[in-house]
Structures are given as C-alpha cells and as structure tokens.
Amino acid sequence: MISLYIKEKRFESFELIDIPVEIKKGEATLLLGHNGAGKTTIIKSLFGLLNINGNVKLDDHKICFQLQGDVDLFKKNMAYIPDDISLLNYLTPMEYFDLVQSSFNQSENKEFLNQLIRIFELDKYLHIPIIQLSHGNQKKTQIVSQLCRKSEYVVFDEPTNGLDPDMIIILKRVLGKLKSQGVGILLSTHNLDFGQELFNRLIILRDGKIIINMNREEVEERFTGLSLEEVYRGANKEYYQYIEEIINDMDHSSSTENRNSKNYT
Numbered sequence: 356m357i358s359l360y361i362k363e364k365r366f367e368s369f370e371l372i373d374i375p376v377e378i379k380k381g382e383a384t385l386l387l388g389h390n391g392a393g394k395t396t397i398i399k400s401l402f403g404l405l406n407i408n409g410n411v412k413l414d415d416h417k418i419c420f421q422l423q424g425d426v427d428l429f430k431k432n433m434a435y436i437p438d439d440i441s442l443l444n445y446l447t448p449m450e451y452f453d454l455v456q457s458s459f460n461q462s463e464n465k466e467f468l469n470q471l472i473r474i475f476e477l478d479k480y481l482h483i484p485i486i487q488l489s490h491g492n493q494k495k496t497q498i499v500s501q502l503c504r505k506s507e508y509v510v511f512d513e514p515t516n517g518l519d520p521d522m523i524i525i526l527k528r529v530l531g532k533l534k535s536q537g538v539g540i541l542l543s544t545h546n547l548d549f550g551q552e553l554f555n556r557l558i559i560l561r562d563g564k565i566i567i568n569m570n571r572e573e574v575e576e577r578f579t580g581l582s583l584e585e586v587y588r589g590a591n592k593e594y595y596q597y598i599e600e601i602i603n604d605m606d607h608s609s610s611t612e613n614r615n616s617k618n619y620t
C-alpha cells in the first residue's frame with residue numbers, strides 16, 4: 356500500500372489540512388474536486404515534489420525523498436501520468452518506449468508493450484517524431500510509456516483529457532484489468548462516468564478539505580442507488596443550491612431587450 360498523510364500544506368491563499376490518501380494494491384482510489392480543490396497538490400506531495408508537513412509511506416516504510424535509495428525504490432514502484440503531456444518530442448514513440456523500458460529494467464517485456472501499442476492504436480505512429488503527432492496520440496504515447504513500466508502503482512491526473520470516446524472506454528477497460536491483476540491506482544478526474552466504474556475508495560475535496568472519504572461499500576450504503584454525479588452533487592449540496600439560485604435569477608431575454616432598446620432609440 357502507498358499512503359500519504361498531509362498534516363498541513365499552506366500556500367499564500369490556499370491550505371490543505373489533515374489529508375490522508377491511501378492506494379491499495381488491486382484497488383482504485385478516486386480523487387474528485389472542483390478546480391483548485393487541491394488534487395494536483397496532493398499528487399505532487401505524494402511524489403515528493405512539494406515540501407509538506409506530513410509523510411509518504413510505501414507499506415510500512417517511510418519514504419525520505421532526500422535519500423537516493425528511497426527515491427529509487429519509490430520511482431520503481433510508481434508510474435505517474437500527469438495532466439500535461441511532457442515527452443521528449445524529437446524522439447519517435449518507439450524510441451521513447453525503449454528509453455523508458457530500459458530505464459526501468461523492463462526491456463524484456465516487449466510483448467506487454469506490443470499489446471499496449473495495439474490496444475491504444477499507436478502502430479501507425481511508432482516511427483514518427485512525437486512532435487508531429489496529434490494531441491490525442493501524444494496523450495496515448497504518454498499513457499503507454501508509463502503503463503509499459505509494469506509498476507505496482509499508477510497515478511493518473513486527468514486520464515481522459517484529449518482522448519476520443521473509443522479510447523476513454525478502452526482505457527477504463529485496461530485500468531480495470533490492471534486492477535484485477537493487483538495494480539494500485541490513484542485517479543484524479545473530472546470525468547465522473549469514467550471514475551464511477553473503477554473506484555474502490557472515493558475522496559471528494561472542497562477548498563482543500565476532505566468532505567467524503569469512503570470505500571465503495573460505504574458509498575453504496577449511504578447513497579443507495581445514486582450515480583456518482585448524484586453523490587458528488589449531494590456532497591456539495593450547499594454549493595449547488597447557491598448556484599441554482601443564481602441560475603434561476605438569470606434573465607437573458609430582458610438583457611437582450613435592453614440592448615435592443617439602447618441601440619434603436
């Protein structure tokens with residue numbers, strides 16, 4: 356299991372306080388929250404990219420990001436697919452996959468890589484510089500380059516951004532399969548349909564605070580028969596009431612009349 360505990364992380368106008376996040380092998384933890392809720396800050400903290408008051412543990416071992424041995428151990432176990440695409444653009448996808456696989460001692464796992472290439476339909480683009488690929492194919496290259504590492508855990512920030520409907524459906528299926536083979540997944544997404552099928556633990560954030568932290572059984576018991584969208588709306592009830600009042604007061608027709616009367620009188 357990977358666990359992160361943030362006792363406190365403060366920026367000038369934002370703070371995360373008392374945040375526990377766990378990723379268990381064979382399970383998916385789903386992180387939901389509005390823009391600016393703190394999801395990426397949590398993921399960066401997990402990877403030791405931010406100084407936090409808190410800790411990261413791999414099973415019972417507390418990771419010290421200043422120790423090379425701990426960093427190597429952590430990197431070997433964790434794949435990270437960030438929201439933005441950052442690849443070596445002058446390489447071709449195949450050169451990039453070879454580089455990543457050899458860096459993580461996975462060069463002999465060519466069959467697994469070939470399966471991923473076929474699943475994500477990258478066969479046609481393997482020998483074209485990444486910079487010349489469409490955004491979606493760059494995203495797929497990024498996904499395959501991390502999954503081909505065969506790490507024990509995968510952290511995905513906005514996995515569906517830029518993917519077409521086929522690929523979203525297929526990625527969901529692939530993550531389900533990896534989960535069933537023991538891979539632990541952390542998923543941060545705004546795509547509720549994507550998260551709905553996959554999650555074993557649900558964490559919902561609002562303004563840096565956890566408002567829901569439940570396993571799937573607890574969610575199903577408390578919100579029986581509701582979709583994830585309904586659960587999310589229910590957890591953020593006051594916010595949606597406030598927005599609903601504003602929407603109810605909106606009057607597009609009168610503003611148009613005012614504009615017209617200004618123009619023509």
Ligand SMILES: Nc1ncnc2c1ncn2[C@@H]1O[C@H](COP(=O)(O)OP(=O)(O)OP(=O)(O)O)[C@@H](O)[C@H]1O
Pocket residue numbers: 366367368369388389390391392393394395396397
């Ligand atoms: N380096 C930084 N310095 C100051 N504030 C920061 C810094 N990084 C993030 N923040 C602030 O922390 C808050 C949470 O940002 P974060 O990127 O974690 O949100 P998010 O939930 O990932 O949002 P989104 O869904 O828009 O990606 C925001 O208010 C952001 O402005």
